[in-house]
Structure formats: C-alpha cells, structure tokens
Amino acid sequence: MKELVIAPSILSLDYANTSEQLKELNESNAKWMHFDVMDGHFVPNLTFGPDILKGFKKCSDLFMDVHIMVDNPEMISEIFVKAGADMVTFHLEAVKDIEACIALCRKIRAAGVKAGVSVKPKTAVDALLPYLSEMDLVLVMSVEPGFGGQSFMEDMLDKVRKLRKEIEANNYDTRIEIDGGINAETGKLAVEAGCDTLVAGSYIFKQNIKEAVDSLLCQK
Numbered sequence: 001m002k003e004l005v006i007a008p009s010i011l012s013l014d015y016a017n018t019s020e021q022l023k024e025l026n027e028s029n030a031k032w033m034h035f036d037v038m039d040g041h042f043v044p045n046l047t048f049g050p051d052i053l054k055g056f057k058k059c060s061d062l063f064m065d066v067h068i069m070v071d072n073p074e075m076i077s078e079i080f081v082k083a084g085a086d087m088v089t090f091h092l093e094a095v096k097d098i099e100a101c102i103a104l105c106r107k108i109r110a111a112g113v114k115a116g117v118s119v120k121p122k123t124a125v126d127a128l129l130p131y132l133s134e135m136d137l138v139l140v141m142s143v144e145p146g147f148g149g150q151s152f153m154e155d156m157l158d159k160v161r162k163l164r165k166e167i168e169a170n171n172y173d174t175r176i177e178i179d180g181g182i183n184a185e186t187g188k189l190a191v192e193a194g195c196d197t198l199v200a201g202s203y204i205f206k207q208n209i210k211e212a213v214d215s216l217l218c219q220k
C-alpha cells in the first residue's frame with residue numbers, strides 16, 4: 001500500500017483566521033490540501049472558484065487535491081487544470097456513462113494533471129473496477145457530498161475493500177481516498193479497510209491542526 005496521505009479539507013477552514021490557519025497547515029505533516037468545488041446544482045452548496053485556488057497556491061506548496069462536485073465536469077475540470085490543480089477528481093454520477101468517465105480521465109491526464117473519480121454513497125464502485133489503471137485516485141464519499149461535519153457512513157468501507165482487492169490483484173497505482181466524517185477513530189477503520197488517503201475537515205480545523213494531522217497519520 002502507498003504511504004498514507006492526509007488531505008485537510010479547507011471547506012472547514014476558519015476564514016476569519018485564514019492566514020494563521022494556513023500557516024499552521026503548512027507547518028503540519030499534511031502533504032495535500034483538499035479543495036472542494038461545489039456548484040449549487042450537483043450538491044446543495046456553493047464554494048470556491050479558480051481564483052481562490054490560485055490564491056491558495058501562492059500561500060502554500062501543498063499538493064492541490066481538487067474535488068469538483070459539479071454538473072458539468074468536462075468544462076469545470078478544464079478551468080481548475082488551468083488554475084493549477086495537481087489532481088482533479090470529478091463524479092461518476094455527473095458524466096453520461098463509463099466511456100465519458102474514461103475520456104475525461106484521459107483528458108485530465110493529458111494536461112499533466114492527475115485524474116480522480118468519486119462516487120456518492122449510493123453509487124457502487126463496480127463500474128470502475130475494470131478501468132482503475134485510467135485513474136490516479138478513487139474517492140469514496142462517506143457522507144452525502146455538500147457539507148462538512150456529517151457522520152461517517154461505515155458501510156462505505158465495503159467499497160474500499162473491493163477497490164483495494166482489485167488494486168492489489170492487478171498491481172495498479174491507484175490511490176483510494178475517503179472523505180466525510182473522518183476523525184482518529186473512523187480514519188483508523190478506513191486505513192484498515194485499505195484507504196491510503198484521508199480527507200478530513202472539521203476534525204482538523206476545530207483543534208490544533210498539526211496534532212490533528214499527526215493523530216490521523218498514526219493510524220497504521
């Protein structure tokens with residue numbers, strides 16, 4: 001399994017104290033920053049545009065893990081590729097079919113950016129299994145996407161186990177990320193099930209950021 005990576009979700013950052021929180025984040029052992037893009041249609045919330053990503057990139061060297069929760073991922077992925085995303089993860093539910101999903105992964109990769117595919121809690125991962133070599137990451141949502149601070153859905157770990165089995169059997173390079181309700185306890189369960197990338201929002205930004213990140217990193 002790959003090295004465990006923690007991706008703090010800046011959806012939960014305290015925007016009244018942005019520079020202090022960013023400084024703490026940069027000094028922590030987190031290697032990625034999880035940047036949630038929401039369009040008010042695919043999910044019932046609105047968040048950040050490309051200029052905000054450009055701003056964060058000026059204040060941090062963290063790997064920019066951009067998760068687009070939008071209806072038109074073909075168009076929006078291009079905008080975030082241009083804005084400097086290191087990874088763009090879009091939703092399987094937002095593309096027409098698996099062929100369109102693979103085509104978009106190829107387009108993102110051709111631009112020199114890593115490509116991820118995410119599934120909502122009610123979507124199975126089975127359709128992705130034959131195509132995992134086309135993806136740098138699969139993101140299993142362990143809450144309904146849209147808001148931070150929800151409770152972890154433990155039954156999502158079956159999807160993680162299925163993905164891990166397929167990745168190991170074929171020696172794929174694909175990461176498994178989980179997002180929603182992650183804390184020290186649920187993070188441990190997720191790593192045991194086969195995740196190598198943990199997104200956490202409220203758990204990290206509601207306490208000392210470095211200590212919270214370190215507590216997630218000792219899950220092995």
Ligand SMILES: O=C(CO)[C@@H](O)[C@H](O)COP(=O)(O)O
Pocket residue numbers: 009011012034036067143144145146147148149150179180181182199200201202203
């Ligand atoms: O994408 C989302 C929510 O849709 C997440 O990235 C949240 O930001 C995670 O927040 P917590 O559940 O960790 O508070």
